[in-house]
Each structure stands twice: as structure tokens, then as C-alpha cells.
Amino acid sequence: MRSDPSQPAAPLTIFDYNGRTTAHTARRIMTMAPGAAPLADAAVIVRDREILAVGPRRSTLAGFSGPVMDHGPATLVPGLINAHCHLELAHLRGAIPSGLGFAEWVRRLVALPMGVFDQDAAQAAAREMRTSGTACVADIATRHPGAAARTFTREGLDFVSFFEEFGFAPPTGDTPSWPADLHGLPHGLFADHVSVAGHALYSTHPDRLRAAKAWATRHGKPFSLHLAEHAGEVALLADGTGDFAELLRKRVLPRDFRPPGRSPVAHADALGLLDEHTLVVHAVHVDDADIRILAGRGCGVCLCPRSNAYIGVGRAPAEKLAAAGARICLGTDSPASNTDLDLWNEVRYLLHHWERISLADALAALTTTPARMLGRENTLGMLSPGMRSGVALLPADLEDA
Ligand SMILES: [Zn+2]
Structure with a gap:
């Protein structure tokens, strides 16, 4: 034939x-x-x-x-490897307009039915990824890591389903608070494809983040963390000020929260969260000292350029990160902050908006680098x-x- x-x-x-x-x-x-x-x-x-x-x-x-x-x-x-997605938000595609800024994007998101897992939308999203060239997805799941795992498996995709720790309740032990959704998942799927992530420094108890990272380390698994995505996160951690801090005080921040007085990257480093098995997601608001930390620790740095532009949080200093030797990966983020899940569109965006990027660099960020980050370099x-x-x-x- x-x-x-x-x-x-x-x-x-x-x-x-x-x-x-x-x-x-x-x-x-x-x-x-x-x-x-x-x-x-x-x-x-x-x-x-x-x-x-x-x-x-x-x-x-x-x-x-x-x-x-x-x-x-x-x-x-x-x-290709999509190093950051949230399949469980697949049904929210187009539900939030672009350009609102992070605080308003979050206000809109939490008003939507984000707790349901829409199987049809999730399956269509997984198929969209496969048919646009994606072979593996690093997916974040706050509620439905098991449903996401089954969906990727049905589509023939490789994946890591990161169960995301969220909230200021302290950890109850040294094992993640796995949701019921994971019960009944075949052991092989769990062992090979499930890990744990922290949502963010501004939303999750530091001891919970440390416990999650420690669990991942003990089990030889990758860890993922949204970090330095938007200016509100920087202000909150620096001195507790800003619109975003006010929003968080109403929703999640404990009354006794004290800003650590550090940048997000410096604070994550002080908590021991950054090493060569941590996939830092976004890294938009990072200065030269932060970049040295990220490169020095050997973290994966997953850029989501179209998601950042969609929400309106700014643009990661990708050229400086690359020049410092940071291990750059690429992700689409969720359909709630992007128009589609086609990684080639991230490449087109980068080629248009970055200086000094080659196709070979972009391909490495979609293949060999994330494979190493996810412990999949042999496959x-x-x-x-x-x-x-x-x-x-x-x-x-x-x-x-
Ligand atoms: Zn995300």
C-alpha cells in the first residue's frame, strides 16, 4: 500500500x-x-x-x-510531550474571555462548574492532542486524576496524571490525600502514571507542598508546581499586598498568613521544592537571581506562552532562561486558558514572539527535555x-x- x-x-x-x-x-x-x-x-x-x-x-x-x-x-x-495540561477543565473551553488578568480569570473560573468531569469533552481533548502530534501529556488533576488516566489510556496516549494538592489545611501524614477517583485504578496504571503536584505557593500549605514533594522523591516520581505565573503572586509573597491578596483572603488564605518576603522562586527553593525532578510551570515573573536558581537546581521549566497571553499575565523571559541553561519544556495549559491543545501552535507562537529560537530548540522542549523531566527518557x-x-x-x- x-x-x-x-x-x-x-x-x-x-x-x-x-x-x-x-x-x-x-x-x-x-x-x-x-x-x-x-x-x-x-x-x-x-x-x-x-x-x-x-x-x-x-x-x-x-x-x-x-x-x-x-x-x-x-x-x-x-x-510530542505536552508538559502541562488540565484535562479535567476540557469542558470549559472558551468559557472565560481572554485578557482579563489572573485575578478576574480565577473569579470567573471558580464560578463555573469546574468540579464535574465531562467525559465527552475530556475524550475529545485527548483526541485533539493525539491527532495534532502529542504522544504524552503531563496532566494536572485536582479532583479527577483517575478519570483523566482512563481517558488518556483509551486514547493510546502516554501520560503522567499529577494529583494536585491544594489548600491551607496542613498535611495529615506523609502520603498525599488521594481522591476517591483513584480507587480501583489498576495498580500498573497507578504505579507508572500517577504522581503528585502542588497547586501553588499562594494556595497550598507549605508543609503540604513539602510532604507532596517528599512523597514524589521517595517514589522516584516527578513533581510539578505552578510558580511565578503572575504579578499578584509576587506581591502576595513579597509583602501580602495587592488585589490578588485581597481575593485570596476572602477564599483560601488563613488569617495568620505571613508573607515570606521572598520571590516565588526563592521561596519554593527555601522550602526544598526545586530539584531536577521538579517541573516548574510558567516562570513568567522571575528575575535574574530566580533564573540562576531554576537553572542551578536543574528544574524543568514548563512555559505556557499562549496561556500566559490568553490570561494576560505577561511573558516569560524565555531567552534568559534558555541562556542560563534552564531545561525548558512547553505546555498548552488547560482549554480554560487557551484556544486549543495543539502544541505546534505553541511553537508557532514562540517563533513569532521570541528572539533567537530555532526549530531544534523548540523540538527539544517538546521531546527530549520533557521526556527526561518525566523519567521517560528511555521510552x-x-x-x-x-x-x-x-x-x-x-x-x-x-x-x-
Ligand atoms: Zn496549570
Whole structure:
């Protein structure tokens, strides 16, 4: 079988999880293996997300008798990793207008039915990610990590479902307060795919954050934390002032809250939350000292540029973070603060708004770097035999980026 060039373009992810072994050929394959140059006129043989062989077209296809899909002038890359999403908010797409600023965005969000898990919306969101090139999702779940896990599994996606600790109640022990939603999840799914996150320094008891991080460390799992997303967070932690502080005092902040008098990054560091297994999300309001801490601790720094623009919180100093050696990842964030879940649109946004970014940098932020952060470096982010990264098609408009 050979694809008919008159057919419409294939979806941007070309693993379809149907158990068939298929070869894909193209003008160029970027394997993302360290130091490897792009392969010209190449082939990759895939079954579901598993890479069976990759290399020059002629030698890779020698002896292969299965179906071959020729992608002509396209470039094939490993399936992408979305390093920050909230699948449980999938039904709130478009429910909050853009540009309101963080405090108003939160006011609107908590007035919406954010506690329900809309299975149809979640499944459609997972499918949107898969068909736009995503192979793995680092997903945050405040209430429904089990439902999210089942949804990703049905869609054939790899994932880490981070149960998110939230609130100023102190921890009750050294195990996260797992929600009932996780009960009955098959043990393998829990062991391989569930971890714990902290919501944010301004919303969650510091001991609860420390206990969550300690649990993740004991179990060899990644930890995630929203950090330095907006100016209100900076003001609250610096001296307890600002509109956002007033909003929080009405909702979540304890009466005896004392601002630590530090930047969000410095405070997270003082709490021992930052290391090479922590995925810091946003890092918009960071100064040079913060950037040195993030790079020095080896944290993953997940930028969500379109979410930041949608809410109107500012723009992360991505160039400085990259220059300092921070391990940059990319995420869409939730559909409540983005127009879609297509990671290629994050790349298009970055190429338009950043200085000095190359396609190779953007691809690393979507493949090898988040794979390492999530402990998936042996299975994701690279096209080499034995990996389970799936294959994605680079959109034609990014070919010359
Ligand atoms: Zn988030």
C-alpha cells in the first residue's frame, strides 16, 4: 500500500494504536538522538507507539513486507510531550474571555462548574492532542486524576496524571490525600502514571507542598508546581499586598498568613521544592537571581506562552532562561486558558514572539527535555528502536522555521 498523493494530508500524529506494523518514509527524519544529524530520505517502522527501526530508506525497508506510507517532502519527528495540561477543565473551553488578568480569570473560573468531569469533552481533548502530534501529556488533576488516566489510556496516549494538592489545611501524614477517583485504578496504571503536584505557593500549605514533594522523591516520581505565573503572586509573597491578596483572603488564605518576603522562586527553593525532578510551570515573573536558581537546581521549566497571553499575565523571559541553561519544556495549559491543545501552535507562537529560537530548540522542549523531566527518557522523545514515542509530522509551514 502506498499513500495516494491526491489524498488529504494525514493527521499530524501517525501512530494510530491499531496493532499494525507500518513503515513511514519521508524526505527527512529528525530522530532527536543526541548529536544525530537529521536523516535524509529515511524510513521509520512503527507498531502503535513503538519504534521498531529507523534509518536510511533503502536499508530500513530491506526485508520489510508490510504497508508503507510515503510522506513525500515532509519531516517526521518523535511524538510530542505536552508538559502541562488540565484535562479535567476540557469542558470549559472558551468559557472565560481572554485578557482579563489572573485575578478576574480565577473569579470567573471558580464560578463555573469546574468540579464535574465531562467525559465527552475530556475524550475529545485527548483526541485533539493525539491527532495534532502529542504522544504524552503531563496532566494536572485536582479532583479527577483517575478519570483523566482512563481517558488518556483509551486514547493510546502516554501520560503522567499529577494529583494536585491544594489548600491551607496542613498535611495529615506523609502520603498525599488521594481522591476517591483513584480507587480501583489498576495498580500498573497507578504505579507508572500517577504522581503528585502542588497547586501553588499562594494556595497550598507549605508543609503540604513539602510532604507532596517528599512523597514524589521517595517514589522516584516527578513533581510539578505552578510558580511565578503572575504579578499578584509576587506581591502576595513579597509583602501580602495587592488585589490578588485581597481575593485570596476572602477564599483560601488563613488569617495568620505571613508573607515570606521572598520571590516565588526563592521561596519554593527555601522550602526544598526545586530539584531536577521538579517541573516548574510558567516562570513568567522571575528575575535574574530566580533564573540562576531554576537553572542551578536543574528544574524543568514548563512555559505556557499562549496561556500566559490568553490570561494576560505577561511573558516569560524565555531567552534568559534558555541562556542560563534552564531545561525548558512547553505546555498548552488547560482549554480554560487557551484556544486549543495543539502544541505546534505553541511553537508557532514562540517563533513569532521570541528572539533567537530555532526549530531544534523548540523540538527539544517538546521531546527530549520533557521526556527526561518525566523519567521517560528511555521510552519517549526520540526515534530509536525500542522507544515508544510514536511519530509526528512536522507541519509544512514549520519546515523552514
Ligand atoms: Zn496549570
